[in-house]
Amino acid sequence: MNRRSLALSLRVIASLTALLFSGCLAAFPDNDPLPVQQACLITTEGAIPVTLEMAKSPQQRSRGLMEREYLAPDAGMLFVYRDQRRADHGFWMYRTLIPLDIAYLDHDGIIRAIRQMPPCPQAQGRDCPTYPAGVPFYRALEMNHGFFESRGIEEGDRLSLEPSDCR
Structure with a gap:
């Protein structure tokens, strides 16, 4: 695998990880203080x-x-x-x-x-x-x-x- 392919693969993995993590955060209850x-x-x-x-x-x-x-x-x-x-x-x-x-x-x-x-x-x-x-x-x-x-x-x-x- 060349450097450009490796860099592209790492960016794709990082993007997918960020997307997955943001979806997990949405599953947690809202803990913001209430008025x-x-x-x-x-x-x-x-x-x-x-x-x-x-x-x-x-x-x-x-x-x-x-x-x-x-x-x-x-x-x-x-x-x-x-x-x-x-x-x-x-x-x-x-x-x-x-x-x-x-x-x-x-x-x-x-x-x-x-x-x-x-x-x-x-x-x-x-x-x-x-x-x-x-x-x-x-x-x-x-x-x-x-x-x-x-x-x-x-x-x-x-x-x-x-x-x-x-x-």
């Missing part, structure tokens, strides 16, 4: 401030809080849907390491249901239970286990994304 928003939960006792990561795209919602080892005490993730989800739509805890509580919210941010979700240690997602809302919803709010109960937050309370409500 964060200050919000509050409005109860009869007042406003409880929270810091929320906003999961709006299908990829962001699919990733959720998977593989997190820690969630700050007043932090959570808000799953936002454009269209109403059915009552049988639920969440699961596959590859989620911390216990969570989830509040299902209507279009106005009113909490319609709260569920507890322990981590699922199973190796396969199909072996993890789902936690259906039991009510139609537009948003779902995941917080650390015990967050809602310890602060007296219950069905009928409201999540507000308006800073003026959170004073």
